[in-house]
Amino acid sequence: MQRTRPLPTAAIAQARNQEHLITTQQLASLGMPRSTITAKARRGQLTRVATGVYDVIAVPPECRTVPWARQAQWSNPQDVFTHLHRRSAILALLSHPAATATGLSALALHNVRGLPRRFTPSIGYTSRGPERHQTSQSFRRYRRIQHAHTADGWRVSPLPDALAQGLLDLVPQPYGDREAMAMLDDVIHRSLLTPSHVRRFRECLQYRRGAGTVRGWAARSRSEAESPAESWARQGCYRNGCPPDRLQLTVLNQAGGHIARVDMAWLLPSGGLLLVEIDGTHWHSLPRALVQDAARQNQLVTLGTLLRFTGRDAWHETAANQVSGILSRSGWVPGVAVLPPVIMVNPDARGGWIPVPAQR
Numbered sequence: 001m002q003r004t005r006p007l008p009t010a011a012i013a014q015a016r017n018q019e020h021l022i023t024t025q026q027l028a029s030l031g032m033p034r035s036t037i038t039a040k041a042r043r044g045q046l047t048r049v050a051t052g053v054y055d056v057i058a059v060p061p062e063c064r065t066v067p068w069a070r071q072a073q074w075s076n077p078q079d080v081f082t083h084l085h086r087r088s089a090i091l092a093l094l095s096h097p098a099a100t101a102t103g104l105s106a107l108a109l110h111n112v113r114g115l116p117r118r119f120t121p122s123i124g125y126t127s128r129g130p131e132r133h134q135t136s137q138s139f140r141r142y143r144r145i146q147h148a149h150t151a152d153g154w155r156v157s158p159l160p161d162a163l164a165q166g167l168l169d170l171v172p173q174p175y176g177d178r179e180a181m182a183m184l185d186d187v188i189h190r191s192l193l194t195p196s197h198v199r200r201f202r203e204c205l206q207y208r209r210g211a212g213t214v215r216g217w218a219a220r221s222r223s224e225a226e227s228p229a230e231s232w233a234r235q236g237c238y239r240n241g242c243p244p245d246r247l248q249l250t251v252l253n254q255a256g257g258h259i260a261r262v263d264m265a266w267l268l269p270s271g272g273l274l275l276v277e278i279d280g281t282h283w284h285s286l287p288r289a290l291v292q293d294a295a296r297q298n299q300l301v302t303l304g305t306l307l308r309f310t311g312r313d314a315w316h317e318t319a320a321n322q323v324s325g326i327l328s329r330s331g332w333v334p335g336v337a338v339l340p341p342v343i344m345v346n347p348d349a350r351g352g353w354i355p356v357p358a359q360r
Contacts, residue, residue: 007045007056008032015056017152019087023094024052050095061087082108085115092121093154099123100147100155103169106162107183109154112192114182114228116170124157160197163187164204167217171210177217178315181235182228184221191223224248229278229311230263236320237264242327246339249275251300252356253345259299266323267337268330271351272304276323278314302345303352 010030015022027037037054040046046054059068061084069077089105101109103122108115124145148158157165166183170176187193193201201218205211220238224247225231237243244264251259266274300306305326309319342356 007040012056018094019083019090020055020057021049021087021090021094022046022054022056024054027054050091053091053094081117082111082113084117085119088119088121090154092123096123099125100145100157101162102145102157103162103165106156107159107166109150109156110159110162110192112159112163112183113186114179114231115166116173116175116179119169122165122169158197158200159187159192160201161204163193164201164208164214167214168205168208168210171213175315177239178232178235180214180217181221182225182231184218185223185225185231186228188221188223189225222247226263227278227311229314232311233276233278233309233314233319234264236314236317237323239317240320240324241334242266242320242324242332243334244276245337246341248341249339250342250356251303251345251353252342253299256344259345262300265339266327266332267339268304268327268332270330273339273351273353274304274323274326274330274332275300275306276319277306277308278319279308279310299345302347303343 008030011022011027011032014026014030024034024037028034037046041048041054044058046056047058049055057064064080064084066077066080069080074080085104085108089101089108092105093099093101100106100123101121102124104115104119105121105123146158146161147155150156156162163183167180170180173179205214220235222234225234226248234244234247245267246265247263249262249265251262253259262275263278264276268274297306297308307319307322313319340355342358343353344356345352346354
């Protein structure tokens with residue numbers, strides 16, 4: 001029986017840089033004849049995913065989940081979503097080398113977080129593209145198309161153009177507002193947009209259907225959100241009429257030591273606080289982190305009500321619905337309370353806390 005030789009190390013390395021995809025032309029440049037490529041595809045070492053494009057991972061994309069990534073010993077199994085986003089965009093570009101990634105595909109290659117879990121890859125041409133029925137990508141024809149190159153060499157729409165294109169595509173989607181808020185929060189939190197980028201983003205929205213909705217999303221985006229789950233929770237609160245009084249509230253103990261930075265907070269009419277934390281799966285799954293969180297939680301509950309939710313709760317608005325009910329029963333009114341960014345625990349004060357003056 002003939003022994004099956006593994007793929008060359010150089011081929012594995014190149015595929016790894018392309019989310020485990022590689023083309024027939026790239027394999028040929030590494031000295032692999034077409035007959036060998038066909039034989040390895042027959043044996044399951046390569047999986048054909050498009051004309052002239054192969055995947056070196058045999059597991060289908062729809063089966064690449066967090067448990068699968070955990071079993072494959074990924075350092076952060078949550079990265080599987082980023083992998084799938086980038087893979088779909090790279091597959092479109094490898095299938096059509098003359099194209100430019102646009103919209104959500106370009107955002108994936110710009111490494112923007114918070115994209116929809118699944119989306120149709122979109123690419124643009126300045127000439128006529130392939131027939132739509134022959135592919136699973138979305139094609140757009142442009143008279144002129146702005147393009148840039150990512151650090152790893154992919155031809156994409158510049159970030160402000162891609163952001164406008166991607167957000168406009170989300171307007172008619174059922175959960176588009178949550179996904180849009182997560183993407184906007186991410187680019188602002190990481191300072192990816194320069195003032196010139198913001199101007200270009202506004203230009204790209206002019207005279208486009210859905211532009212008013214996108215401008216409304218942009219007006220509510222915040223730099224304090226540190227994860228897509230936090231953005232989903234906040235958008236759910238907006239939809240339920242209870243926007244947070246403060247994001248990332250810093251809480252100090254009486255000695256001035258740091259206790260916590262709470263994701264969302266509301267000041268109740270009684271003087272107490274409603275505190276909400278959205279747990280990140282990766283960090284809070286570590287045993288040491290859980291011990292530290294338990295000690296921190298014991299100090300926070302003296303300030304009022306502390307609620308903790310998962311990313312799933314944030315997405316399905318379980319968090320927002322519960323928060324809305326508590327605030328409604330307490331008599332809270334949006335836009336009335338002023339909650340300082342830093343507070344100190346003080347059992348003798350009304351509500352159990354005092355504001356910490358800003359340092360000059």
